[in-house]
Amino acid sequence: MxxxxxxxxxxxxxxxxxxFSITYQGFFVxxxxxxxxxxxxxxxxxxxxxxxxxxxxxxLSLLNHHGAAKLLDGDYGWQGFYYVREHVDGFxxxxxxxxxxxxGFEKAGAVADQALAALQAAHDKGIxxxxxxxxxxxxxxxxxxxxxxxxxxGEIKAALPQKVEELMLGANYAAPEELQGRPVTPASDxxxxxxxxxxxxTGKPLVLPPGLAGGLTKLRNPQxxxxxxxxxxxxxxxxxxxxxxxxxxxxxxxxxxxxxxxLEKRTLIKQPVADEELVRLFExxxxxxxxxxxxxESEVLQDVGRVRxxxxxxxxxNWILGVVAVLAVALGILYAxxxxx
Numbered sequence: 001m002x003x004x005x006x007x008x009x010x011x012x013x014x015x016x017x018x019x020f021s022i023t024y025q026g027f028f029v030x031x032x033x034x035x036x037x038x039x040x041x042x043x044x045x046x047x048x049x050x051x052x053x054x055x056x057x058x059x060l061s062l063l064n065h066h067g068a069a070k071l072l073d074g075d076y077g078w079q080g081f082y083y084v085r086e087h088v089d090g091f092x093x094x095x096x097x098x099x100x101x102x103x104g105f106e107k108a109g110a111v112a113d114q115a116l117a118a119l120q121a122a123h124d125k126g127i128x129x130x131x132x133x134x135x136x137x138x139x140x141x142x143x144x145x146x147x148x149x150x151x152x153x154g155e156i157k158a159a160l161p162q163k164v165e166e167l168m169l170g171a172n173y174a175a176p177e178e179l180q181g182r183p184v185t186p187a188s189d190x191x192x193x194x195x196x197x198x199x200x201x202t203g204k205p206l207v208l209p210p211g212l213a214g215g216l217t218k219l220r221n222p223q224x225x226x227x228x229x230x231x232x233x234x235x236x237x238x239x240x241x242x243x244x245x246x247x248x249x250x251x252x253x254x255x256x257x258x259x260x261x262x263l264e265k266r267t268l269i270k271q272p273v274a275d276e277e278l279v280r281l282f283e284x285x286x287x288x289x290x291x292x293x294x295x296x297e298s299e300v301l302q303d304v305g306r307v308r309x310x311x312x313x314x315x316x317x318n319w320i321l322g323v324v325a326v327l328a329v330a331l332g333i334l335y336a337x338x339x340x341x
Contacts, residue, residue, distance in 0.1 A: 003079075006077070009035060009037060009073075010027045019041075021038050021044075024036070024037045036086070038084075038149075039079050050081055053081055057083055057152060063122055063125060065117075067118030068118045069086050069138075069146050070085065071150075089141050090141050092139075094134035097203075101203065102203030103201065105201055105233070108200035109237070111145055111197075112193060114144065115147060116256045118145070119256040128151075128188065129151065129189045129192075131149060131151040132196070133172070137196065171214070173196070176191075176219050186255065189256075191244060197240075201237060224247075225242075239268040240263060
């Protein structure tokens with residue numbers, strides 16, 4: 001018996017499975033145009049998650065970029081929550097790596113550049129991929145790169161024990177902050193792409209201990225990638241990869257655009273950490289460890305330079321108060337002298 005969704009999509013062969021969902025090859029009923037159907041397993045969702053996921057599906061359906069596979073549909077039906085995306089006719093970067101092919105520096109950079117263009121479009125709309133890996137970066141028959149499988153189940157990962165199962169199965173491309181339980185950000189996507197760029201350029205997969213030991217390796221080691229492999233890369237590419245895969249998110253590229261520009265100009269283009277971010281960190285430290293209340297003026301400082309300006313204003317204000325006090329005393333003495341007369 002054929003399985004149908006909405007009487008619009010026909011479910012075909014199973015392609016993949018993870019702790020949360022099963023992915024199928026699918027087809028439009030009537031035209032037989034291929035699509036990809038992802039159905040979430042029962043027991044991994046609750047009503048609040050379903051509501052959030054519907055909102056995410058809507059946001060992703062509005063992402064129109066040639067480098068991102070189009071999300072066509074998504075809803076909750078008798079099978080559970082599902083979504084449908086376009087089928088990409090081509091092969092994945094994972095297929096390329098499995099064949100043992102070395103892409104070379106030029107091709108690796110070109111693939112990363114196109115992937116970053118799609119990420120930049122997504123990040124500009126507040127969308128994080130949150131699950132980037134070689135298996136969901138496709139190169140179609142025209143040689144164009146397309147990103148697939150933007151994560152919709154972020155809330156599931158944060159809320160359910162399946163997260164532990166996922167880590168046990170391996171999370172080679174997860175950023176250290178995600179392994180710490182912190183929210184994923186655009187910097188997390190750039191970290192994953194930095195690892196993929198390393199694999200493409202060297203032709204060697206990133207080898208980590210299986211399960212939780214691999215995650216601990218990421219959290220403990222400031223430098224994850226083998227030095228002997230990095231030293232075989234051109235200097236500019238080595239610096240770019242090291243910047244993208246820094247353990248600390250604030251030391252990575254500030255954006256996908258900055259990452260792309262570095263690849264294009266073949267030099268590391270890295271803006272210093274924004275001054276407002278330094279102020280935020282400073283205020284956090286003072287509040288947590290100093291027990292000092294920050295006044296209203298300090299809370300709205302736009303950059304570190306204004307800390308110096310504020311100090312100067314306080315000195316100027318104190319000087320004025322001193323002059324006023326001296327004048328008041330002088331007037332008091334003069335008034336007393338006149339009364340005495």
